[in-house]
Amino acid sequence: MDELLKDFLTESAEQVEAIGAQLVRFEQDPSDARIIANIFRLVHALKGTCGFLNLPRMERIAHRAEALIDHLRDGATPDGDIVALVLAAVDRIKLILAALAEGRGEPSGDDGPLIADLQRAAERAREVKSSQAPAVSSDAVNFGPGPTPPERRIDTVRISVKTLERLTSLVSELVLTRNQLIEVARASAAEKMLTPLQRLSAVTADLQAGVFAARMLPVERLFGNFHRLVRDLSTDLGKKAELVLRGGGAELDRQLIEAVRDPLMHLIRNAVDHGIEPPEERLRLGKPEAGLIQVTASHKAGIVSIEVADDGRGLDVDSIRARALALGLGTREELAARPEAEVLPFVFAPGFTTAAHMSRISGRGVGLDIVRANLEGIGGSVSLMSRSGRGATIVLRIPLTLAILPAFIVTAGGERFALPQHSVEEILELDTGAESALTSVQGAAVLNIAEGPLPVTRLSELTRSRTQPPRPGPAQGLVLKMRTRAQGFALIVDDIVDLQEIVLKPLPAPLQPLNLFSAGAILGDGSVVLVLDGAGISAALGLPKSNAPRIAAPAEPKAAPVRTKVVIFRSGGPGLRALPVSAVAKILPLSPDRVEIVDGACVVRNEGRLIALVRRDRSRVTDLQKSPTALVLQLGEERVGVVADEIVDVAEEEIRIELAGQSCGVAGVAVLRGEPTEILDPACFFEPRVRVARRAATARAPCVLIVEPAGFFRQMIADALARAGFEIIAVGDRAGARAAIERRMFAAALIDLDLAAARQGEFARETRALAANGAFMLIGLAAHAGPASQARARRAGLSGAVGKFDRARLISTLRSAGADEILEIAA
């Protein structure tokens, strides 16, 4: 195809979409002269290009549409018919464009009736206009192709997607090569290489950021035809709906834009079709006649959220219960006992809604399983909130980019595999002793943990070829708790050796039938690893592919002899926590609409007061992902809400502290209901916080220095700590660290253990010498903070080591160092 025509097609596809969207906006607000001027300009440009490229059919339609729009521009009132007519012309142009794109040339066809209609409408509009009193002064609305605006310098260049993909893949290669070079340089300790390598590293990082930025498109691209969609649907259904789009400036990788387009359209269609009530019903209910659908995009911490909210009737929870019962997702009693928040997710179950049941449960389940599957396929998630009679909100959460993702490099049976970080929920040490949670049921391995038995398998067994003898697993290992859809399972690996950003590459054809792997990747040392697929592992375990939520057995009431009444709950991380009931003023269910973000932290409004939400390690909650409940503690006038992911039980137990608490806030560990449980000290949630609050104006967040050569880790740790309220200075090497320490004081430094251990701990000595105050806590960052790493850290003159991806430990360790500083300042 002719290059010129190709450019025309790309450009006009965008123009035509824009015309449709603008027109619908104009219909809603005819007073906005800028909109119609825009439309006129677009149609005029389209017509001009048609003439240039000799596309007479399209030119005729564009010309007639332009004439009609011209009258609107001159002040004629747009009625629904005119708008519908111009939309019909737009559709016809789209048809012709589609034929052109297939290389068939301009197709023949009879546009006579359409052109006649356009002409008649134009005449009618002219008459109406001339009969009107002097309309708006024509000068005021003359935005037409009048005097040419001063020539603008062209500051954008159109490039093909193919070129962009090629650039992305080349940059990915460059990143890998850079990583290889770094490993070589580390091994050979060639000083001469370091400076150019650092520059290469910096340039590569910038280039990578640049190319990834070039791949980003504003979410607005998705919004293009939504106005049209809502207009057409509501006209068809005899409803009135207004669409408000916000946050179109948020950016997403172009690949992801395409991936969420269909799910979003689906949700909007659902909102109009099933959410928004007919006008008469709305009026009867005291709602505005036109329903409101709001699509809001926002970007936060590497995730773009797109929210589709309507003010319609919401989901009918009773119908969902009935449908769940019919599908055998639970017994009547179990379903009735489930709170609404737990019933709603059933609509994401496959086959949950069939056409027959669609309208009865307000139809919101139609294809929602597909929406969820699409989102999960790109590493995103979807959640749903609904208030009966007040509307429903569905939130899509999408990662910013697909091409590179962090993955654990795990070993099993002497081989390495990559496991995407997002598929791992939790990492537990495998203890094969007598108290081990790893047991077997009828010969099948089961991980018996608090939330119930989980099927478990050894990766080395999954990857063992049939000709190899079974390999007994090592006594030590790590258990990775994983989840695909609603199904949890666990995978035992020998070790996690690294967390790397990997570039996913398609599997060679001979391996594609293997479900266990989803892709391949090349590591920093140039070796190839296979990327494990969570769904494949779950299938290998024989777990059902269905994502139907399972009904958990109701917790059995406890009838043990008693001493203290405690609330047992889960909150961030493995294991159970407990708080004495006497300290808990109330248990507050959290719903996203009750939680507000004030000063960067989540607060919940209750009885006219704001209650700050904290995690059990006392860190402020900045982003409420799940945590459906807050335990409100009260001390004098102060109140604080400790978020709990799940309330496990309220029980009266004899509490015998068996281990003294190591970290702040933990009174000790006791065995409750046969499981070790952290008994939290309610007082700890107040002490420092109260003081900090009093001295908020003067107290500064503790500053932490991060010295980590790997850019990704550096960024990851810095982000995590910044979110936890620390002030962060992150550098990549000793020189950077020196400069930073000379400039300011730090409460603590996190240093890559390899870097710190080099040359018998020279780095630690130098750092301590440079730091003016003695109370400078040095902590090693290890890939995995086992006993060996701890010993190595101490040999290197550090206080200890923390796992690089053990975010909670990092924060709690620093908090114990940082809290002191805050108190010092406060005192």
Add this chain to the structure above:
Amino acid sequence: MTVAPWPFPDQASGMRAYLVLGALDTTFALPVAFARSVVRIEALTRAPLAPLHVLGLANLRGEIVAVICLASRLDPNAEPAGVGSLAVVLECGVETLALAVQSIGDVIDARDEDVAPMQIHVDVRRAALMSGVLRWGAALIPILDPPALFNFRRPGEAA
């Protein structure tokens, strides 16, 4: 898997180029049009659960390719090749694969009329991997058919 079109002979001369290679102490011919380069396998990542003749995955200048052992492909009981062996990098449709062999010989030009169909009594499973026999002087050299060679079946499926 996409099957690559069989390369057309050079219309003018009616000649076609073949790469001669060895496996199982036998000589084979491979149409040069499929071959991209010859490499030595330096590192190999085993591909669990893959068929025996898939030796594993290798990094070929940033591209992940499957390494197929010609000997194992022809005879499941043969000693598989490993790290250090030579491999011909082949482009077969959209896929790039490496074929590990025992030895690599010359490129020879042969006339199309020197290609005879595969002999009828040759083991069916082997014959399916070859497109014919090249009469080269006194020798008869089986011609490998890359698309058939890489046609992957799921484990357990009949070969």
